Amino acid sequence: MNPFIPLSIPNFIGNELKYVTDAVQAGWVSTGGAYITKFEQVVSEYLHSAGAVACQSGTAGIHTGLMVMGVTSEDAVLVPTLTFIAAVNPVMYVNAEPIFMDCDDSLCMDPVKLKLFCEEECDFRNGQLISKNSGRHIKAIIVVHVFGNMADMESIMAVAAMYNLLVLEDATEALGTYYSSGKFKGKYAGTIGDLGVYSFNGNKIITTGGGGMLVSDNLKYLQHARHLTTQAKSDELYYTHDEIGYNYRMTNLQAALGVAQLEQLEHFIQIKTENFKQYQNSLAQDGIHLLTYRDNIRSNHWFYALDTAGLCLDRDSLIAYLASKGIQTRPVWGLIHEQKPYNNKEVYKIEKAKVFWQKVINIPCSTSLTKSDIEYVTNVLKQINRDE
Numbered sequence: 001m002n003p004f005i006p007l008s009i010p011n012f013i014g015n016e017l018k019y020v021t022d023a024v025q026a027g028w029v030s031t032g033g034a035y036i037t038k039f040e041q042v043v044s045e046y047l048h049s050a051g052a053v054a055c056q057s058g059t060a061g062i063h064t065g066l067m068v069m070g071v072t073s074e075d076a077v078l079v080p081t082l083t084f085i086a087a088v089n090p091v092m093y094v095n096a097e098p099i100f101m102d103c104d105d106s107l108c109m110d111p112v113k114l115k116l117f118c119e120e121e122c123d124f125r126n127g128q129l130i131s132k133n134s135g136r137h138i139k140a141i142i143v144v145h146v147f148g149n150m151a152d153m154e155s156i157m158a159v160a161a162m163y164n165l166l167v168l169e170d171a172t173e174a175l176g177t178y179y180s181s182g183k184f185k186g187k188y189a190g191t192i193g194d195l196g197v198y199s200f201n202g203n204k205i206i207t208t209g210g211g212g213m214l215v216s217d218n219l220k221y222l223q224h225a226r227h228l229t230t231q232a233k234s235d236e237l238y239y240t241h242d243e244i245g246y247n248y249r250m251t252n253l254q255a256a257l258g259v260a261q262l263e264q265l266e267h268f269i270q271i272k273t274e275n276f277k278q279y280q281n282s283l284a285q286d287g288i289h290l291l292t293y294r295d296n297i298r299s300n301h302w303f304y305a306l307d308t309a310g311l312c313l314d315r316d317s318l319i320a321y322l323a324s325k326g327i328q329t330r331p332v333w334g335l336i337h338e339q340k341p342y343n344n345k346e347v348y349k350i351e352k353a354k355v356f357w358q359k360v361i362n363i364p365c366s367t368s369l370t371k372s373d374i375e376y377v378t379n380v381l382k383q384i385n386r387d388e
């Protein structure tokens, strides 16, 4: 009998049941309650941000983020193609146009091509970056910190400053990742740009079932985000509304789970880092490699990316073979610019993303993995080449 080793499952080893029970007993289960405020407070303390707004999902957070940054149907937004589609769909929710960028070896947006695009494909007029192709004002960049790595924020922020671009960091996969040296030493992924968004979906490093958080040092953004996510009430009693709002607030039940999970975050990062090293050391003996994280950061090691080029099975046969051995894996996301709703959108020199899409798979990374689970997975992988 093979074991079954899932790709990524949540881990409730702390005060989760206690706090959720407390919220239920107190009768505060919906979009008001002390745990929501508490969760916002502990997240913003952890990240050293000026504040935080809890919302219903990471996707809702990104949508709200674009709205408070003032991105409208007149604008274009630079986005990555190699990421989960929820990072880009909100651009369409606000009727703006995405322009797709390539990744570098970190799997995050390539800052060199980003700069080249601005120089070659755009005009910079009256403080605005204008796409030569569409004539649209490019207002913002959505940067995704893929798999818990850090995008090259030093270079990206420099380009953004040069061309007056707002930066929204999709840090949904990178809670806990920070720069350990350099210009942004001590700065967490999600707190470097104008606005950052986290997700607490079931497979993220900490979960609230479903949920998200928006952080910023711009208090106006935060205030507006809180307003928009709670139906834009300008008067609570008389139900007057001054703009179109959304039912995007996190519930107290979710926040109770979140407070308990955040208490575990550093512990989870420690486990994920150790497990990553065990995989890496064991597989390296046979010339099989995991993609690594940037050198000058403390990564949260959320997801592990295996470079299948070192194996003698192609990607899809490998996934099927591992499944037959009870090991759940998955390819990286289909490139977004090739998806039906986006296949006529502007793209710029997408090359590396295609290569990584073809050869990378994610392997089991739950915090509940045991040493012997990892040994089992690495043995199955190493045996593939030895059988050849």
Ligand SMILES: *Cc1c(COP(=O)(O)O)cnc(C)c1O
Residues within 6 Å of the ligand: 057, 058, 059, 060, 083, 084, 086, 087, 144, 170, 172, 173, 198, 199, 200, 201, 210, 211, 212
């Ligand atoms: C998970 C994720 C999201 C969306 O978060 P939800 O909470 O599931 O809405 C957005 N972007 C990326 C890169 C993600 O991995």
